[in-house]
Amino acid sequence: MKISIERGALLKAVAQAQSVVERRNTIPILANVLIEAEGSDVRFRATDLDIEVVDRAPAQVERAGGTTVSAVTLHEIVRKLPDGALVTLADDGASGRLSVTAGRSHFSLATLPKEDFPVMASSEYTANFAAPAPVLRRLFDKSKFAISTEETRYYLNGVYMHVAEGEEGRVLRCVATDGHRLARIDAALPEGAEEMPGVIVPRKTVGELRKLLDDDEAQIAVSVSETKVRFATPDITLTSKVIDGTFPDYARVIPQGNTRRLEVDAADFAKAVDRVATVSSERSRAVKMQMEDDRLVLSVNAPDSGAAEEELAVAYQDERLEIGFNAKYLLEIASQVDRENAVFLFNSSGDPTLMREGDDASAIYVVMPMRV
Amino acid sequence: MPALCRDCLTRFETGARCPACGRPRVVTHDELFDLSIAHMDCDAFYASVEKRDRPELAHKPVIIGGGRRGVVSTACYIARIRGVRSAMPMFKALALCPDAVVLKPRMDLYAEVSRAIRAMMTELTPAVEPLSLDEAFLDLSGTARLHGEPPAVMLARLVRRMQTELGVTGSIGLSHNKFLAKLASDMDKPHGFSVIGRAETLDFLADQPVRAIWGVGEAGQEALTRAGIHRFADLRRWEKSALEARFGAMGTRLWHLARGEDARRVAPDAAPKSISNETTFGEDIDDPEILDGHLWRMAEKVADRAKAKGLAGRVVTLKLKQADFRLLTRRQALRDATQLADRLYRTARQLFDTVPGGQAYRLLGVGLSDLCPAGEAERSGDLLDPQAARRGQAERAADTIRARFGRDAILKGRSLR
Numbered sequence: 001m002k003i004s005i006e007r008g009a010l011l012k013a014v015a016q017a018q019s020v021v022e023r024r025n026t027i028p029i030l031a032n033v034l035i036e037a038e039g040s041d042v043r044f045r046a047t048d049l050d051i052e053v054v055d056r057a058p059a060q061v062e063r064a065g066g067t068t069v070s071a072v073t074l075h076e077i078v079r080k081l082p083d084g085a086l087v088t089l090a091d092d093g094a095s096g097r098l099s100v101t102a103g104r105s106h107f108s109l110a111t112l113p114k115e116d117f118p119v120m121a122s123s124e125y126t127a128n129f130a131a132p133a134p135v136l137r138r139l140f141d142k143s144k145f146a147i148s149t150e151e152t153r154y155y156l157n158g159v160y161m162h163v164a165e166g167e168e169g170r171v172l173r174c175v176a177t178d179g180h181r182l183a184r185i186d187a188a189l190p191e192g193a194e195e196m197p198g199v200i201v202p203r204k205t206v207g208e209l210r211k212l213l214d215d216d217e218a219q220i221a222v223s224v225s226e227t228k229v230r231f232a233t234p235d236i237t238l239t240s241k242v243i244d245g246t247f248p249d250y251a252r253v254i255p256q257g258n259t260r261r262l263e264v265d266a267a268d269f270a271k272a273v274d275r276v277a278t279v280s281s282e283r284s285r286a287v288k289m290q291m292e293d294d295r296l297v298l299s300v301n302a303p304d305s306g307a308a309e310e311e312l313a314v315a316y317q318d319e320r321l322e323i324g325f326n327a328k329y330l331l332e333i334a335s336q337v338d339r340e341n342a343v344f345l346f347n348s349s350g351d352p353t354l355m356r357e358g359d360d361a362s363a364i365y366v367v368m369p370m371r372v
Numbered sequence: 373m374p375a376l377c378r379d380c381l382t383r384f385e386t387g388a389r390c391p392a393c394g395r396p397r398v399v400t401h402d403e404l405f406d407l408s409i410a411h412m413d414c415d416a417f418y419a420s421v422e423k424r425d426r427p428e429l430a431h432k433p434v435i436i437g438g439g440r441r442g443v444v445s446t447a448c449y450i451a452r453i454r455g456v457r458s459a460m461p462m463f464k465a466l467a468l469c470p471d472a473v474v475l476k477p478r479m480d481l482y483a484e485v486s487r488a489i490r491a492m493m494t495e496l497t498p499a500v501e502p503l504s505l506d507e508a509f510l511d512l513s514g515t516a517r518l519h520g521e522p523p524a525v526m527l528a529r530l531v532r533r534m535q536t537e538l539g540v541t542g543s544i545g546l547s548h549n550k551f552l553a554k555l556a557s558d559m560d561k562p563h564g565f566s567v568i569g570r571a572e573t574l575d576f577l578a579d580q581p582v583r584a585i586w587g588v589g590e591a592g593q594e595a596l597t598r599a600g601i602h603r604f605a606d607l608r609r610w611e612k613s614a615l616e617a618r619f620g621a622m623g624t625r626l627w628h629l630a631r632g633e634d635a636r637r638v639a640p641d642a643a644p645k646s647i648s649n650e651t652t653f654g655e656d657i658d659d660p661e662i663l664d665g666h667l668w669r670m671a672e673k674v675a676d677r678a679k680a681k682g683l684a685g686r687v688v689t690l691k692l693k694q695a696d697f698r699l700l701t702r703r704q705a706l707r708d709a710t711q712l713a714d715r716l717y718r719t720a721r722q723l724f725d726t727v728p729g730g731q732a733y734r735l736l737g738v739g740l741s742d743l744c745p746a747g748e749a750e751r752s753g754d755l756l757d758p759q760a761a762r763r764g765q766a767e768r769a770a771d772t773i774r775a776r777f778g779r780d781a782i783l784k785g786r787s788l789r
Contacts, residue, residue, distance in 0.1 A: 150704065150705075151704070151726075152704050152719070152722035152723060152725075152726060153722070177755060177756065178707070179707070179754040179755050179756045179757070180707055180708075180752060180754070180755065181755075182755060248756050253755045253756065253758075286751065324751075326752065350753070350761075352755060366755065368752050368753050368754070368755050369752065370708075370751045370752040371750075371751040371752070372751075
C-alpha cells in the first residue's frame with residue numbers, strides 16, 4: 001500500500017478512530033486502526049468490539065493494500081504535523097513497518113497483519129431511515145446527561161431510542177434515566193422508522209455519534225436491528241451493538257397529576273442555583289426552593305460551612321411550597337432550556353417534579369426531590 | 373545509660389538486674405525517658421482472657437476461632453510454638469496442633485476487658501487511638517509533669533496494672549512516631565518492652581523487611597517486590613520523585629518511612645472507615661436461595677451497626693470466597709448514602725447477580741464504606757423503585773419494635789432461609 005493524503009483529512013479520520021479504541025487493551029490489535037486503500041480513497045477502521053467506526057477520506061492511491069498501526073500513535077504524529085502538509089503512508093509488506101512521511105519528517109511504525117483485525121459482523125437491519133443531523137443532535141444532547149453510570153443497572157447505561165405514541169401521533173423518542181432524573185425527548189417520526197425496534201444506545205456510542213452531527217445540513221442514515229444500530233454520513237459509518245436488556249417502563253415514572261406550576265427564566269434560575277450551592281460542603285449539594293406569591297427563594301444551609309440565600313421573581317400562584325433538590329440535577333435540567341422559560345410542575349416535597357420548556361411537551365424532564 | 377525495672381518501676385543507671393528488687397526485667401536505652409509515642413499490643417488477647425477465666429487451660433494450647441471451617445482468630449503462645457498463626461484455616465491449625473482446645477470467640481467478654489484497658493490508658497493521656505480491641509497508640513508527650521514520671525515509667529505501670537487487675541499481658545513499643553512504635557511493640561512479644569530511639573532509627577530500619585510496613589497490603593507488597601525493594605535499605609536508595617512516579621501518594625509515604633519519618637498524629641477519635649460483616653459457612657454453599665438468606669442477614673447486621681453508630685455509607689461491597697479460596701469482591705457506589713438493610717441487601721443482591729452463578733462459596737460478607745452521618749442518608753428516592761420509601765418506613769417501624777421487644781421480636785421471612 002502507498003497513499004498520499006492531505007494532513008487535515010487524515011487527522012479528522014484518525015481522530016475518530018483513536019477515540020473508539022480502548023486505552024487499556026489486552027488484545028493488541030484492538031489498539032490499532034485498519035488502513036485500507038483502494039480506488040481513490042482510503043478507509044480507516046477502528047473497533048473496541050462493541051463499536052466500529054469506518055472513516056473514508058479521499059487520497060491519491062499509488063498502490064492499493066492495507067495494514068494496521070497503533071491508532072493513538074498515528075493520531076499523535078498527524079496532530080503534530082504542520083497544517084496543510086501532504087502525508088505519505090507506505091508499507092512494503094515485507095518489513096512489517098508502515099512509513100509515514102511528511103516533508104522532512106519520517107516515521108516508521110510497527111504494524112500487525114490486517115487479516116487479524118476483527119471486522120464487526122454485518123446485521124440484518126429491520127428499519128432504515130434518514131434523519132437530519134440537528135434532529136438527532138437534539139434527541140441525544142438533551143437526554144444523555146441522565147444516563148446512569150451504575151454498572152449493576154446496565155440497562156440504564158444508555159439512551160433508549162424507540163417509537164412511541166406522543167400527544168400528536170407517533171414520534172421518535174429518546175429516554176435516559178439514572179433513577180434520580182429522567183429525560184424524555186421526542187422528534188417527528190422520520191419516514192421508514194415506523195418498524196424500528198426499541199434499542200438502548202450505549203453511552204460511549206452516544207459520545208461517538210455526537211461527532212457525526214455537527215453539520216446542520218447533513219442527513220444521517222440510521223439503521224436499526226434488535227442487536228445493532230448504525231449511523232452513517234457519506235464519509236463516516238458508526239456501527240454499535242446495543243445494550244442487551246430491557247429498559248424499564250418509564251411512563252409510570254412521569255408524574256401526571258402535578259398541578260403546582262412555577263415558571264422561571266431558566267438562565268437566571270441556573271445562575272442563582274449555582275451561586276447558592278457554592279457554600280454547600282456536602283457532596284450531594286442540596287438546594288432548598290421556597291415558593292409563594294410569585295417569589296422563589298433558593299437557599300442552602302450547611303452547618304459546617306455557611307448559608308446562602310437568593311430571591312427570584314417568578315410566576316407562582318399556588319399554595320406555599322418548600323422542596324429540596326440536588327443542585328447539580330437542577331443545573332443540568334435548567335441548562336437544557338434554551339428558548340422559553342422553564343416550567344416546573346410540583347406535587348409535594350416528596351414526589352417527583354416535572355420540568356419542561358414553556359408548554360412544549362416534546363422535551364420533558366423528571367427529577368426526584370431530596371430531603372433538606 | 374538510663375534503665376527502668378519493669379517489675380518495681382525503679383529507675384537507675386545501667387545494669388542487668390534491678391538494684392532494688394533484684395529481678396532481671398529491665399529496659400535500658402539512652403533515650404528511654406525522652407520518648408513519648410507508644411504502641412500497646414495485648415499478647416494473644418482473646419486466648420489470654422479465656423485462660424484467665426479457665427485456669428485449667430493455662431498450660432494447654434488454646435485456639436480462638438469459628439467452627440471447624442473457620443479461621444484462627446487468636447492462638448495462645450503454646451499453640452504458636454507449634455506453628456499456629458492467626459488467619460490460618462482451622463483445619464490447618466488442627467493438623468499442626470491436634471490437641472488444641474478450640475473455643476468460639478466471646479466477643480462481648482473481650483470487648484468488656486478491652487474497655488477496662490482503654491479506661492486505664494485514658495488515665496495516662498487523652499491521646500489514645502485504639503486500632504482494635506487489643507491494641508492502641510498512645511501519645512504521652514507532655515504528661516511527665518502531670519504524672520511526675522516520664523512516659524516509659526507510666527507505660528510499664530500500665531502493663532503491670534493490666535496484668536494484676538485484668539489478668540492480661542501486653543507488649544509496649546516506645547519510640548518517636550507511630551510507625552516505629554508499632555514496629556517496636558512487635559519486637560519482643562509477649563510481655564515485651566522495646567524502644568527505638570532517634571539515634572538508631574536509620575540503622576535499625578536498614579535491615580528490616582518492608583513487609584513490616586503497616587497498612588501495605590498484599591498487592592502493595594507485591595508491587596514493592598517487583599520493584600526490587602525488600603528491605604528499608606533498598607527503599608532508601610530510591611529518589612523521592614521515582615517512588616512517587618511508581619507508587620503515587622504511597623510513594624511519598626514510603627520515602628518518609630524509609631527515613632523513619634511518620635508525621636501522623638495519634639488521633640483519639642478516628643472515625644471508622646467501614647462497617648462490614650462476614651461469615652464462613654460450615655460447608656460450602658451453592659444454593660442461591662440459602663446464599664440469599666445469608667446475604668440478607670449480613671446486610672441486616674451491617675445496617676444494625678450503622679444505625680447504632682448513627683452512620684450511613686455510600687459504597688456497598690460484596691465479598692465472596694469460593695470453595696478454592698479465591699476471593700471475589702464487588703462494589704457499587706450509591707448516589708445517596710444509606711443505612712437501611714433493605715437498600716444494602718438489594719445492592720448486594722445486584723452485585724451477587726453479576727458474578728457467574730452455580731458457584732459454591734465458603735464465605736460471604738457485606739460491607740458499607742465511604743461513611744457519613746446518618747442525617748445525610750436516604751435523602752432522595754429512586755424514580756424506578758417507588759416502593760423503596762415504603763419499605764424504608766417499614767424497616768424503621770420494625771426497628772422500633774425490635775428496640776422495645778428484643779432483636780427477634782420481628783423478622784423478615786427472608787432471614788429464616
